[in-house]
Amino acid sequence: MHAPRLCALxxxxxxxxxxxxxxxxxxDAQFTASLHPLNAEVAHAHTRGExxxxxxxxxxxxxxxxxxxxxxxxxxxxxxGFIDDQPAHCPTMANDADHDGYIDLIETEKVSGTTxx
Numbered sequence: 001m002h003a004p005r006l007c008a009l010x011x012x013x014x015x016x017x018x019x020x021x022x023x024x025x026x027x028d029a030q031f032t033a034s035l036h037p038l039n040a041e042v043a044h045a046h047t048r049g050e051x052x053x054x055x056x057x058x059x060x061x062x063x064x065x066x067x068x069x070x071x072x073x074x075x076x077x078x079x080x081g082f083i084d085d086q087p088a089h090c091p092t093m094a095n096d097a098d099h100d101g102y103i104d105l106i107e108t109e110k111v112s113g114t115t116x117x
Contacts, residue, residue, distance in 0.1 A: 029055045035066065038091070039102050045070045080112035088113045 035049035049066035081088050091108040
């Protein structure tokens, strides 16, 4: 069974592997990730965004700003990753295992990991 094909935004920030360090010190860490749509041609949208992650005193704060997301549909936001600290990456059309022209959620697992540990 395939995940909904109208998923316009899937965030794959596996163990912060896709985030670029913005600044860090012994007590704080900040990361920024650019967000891009998955299967953009299905939603006919130009969704873009940015996720900012900040750790301070053991507390993680996440701020997500998204622009151009289609109205009246789900926009999934979740973390992917591997429990063995393997780097996670965003899927590409090369991960379209069934060659249907869409990257289904199950097809992302090899490069992005899963949402559960």
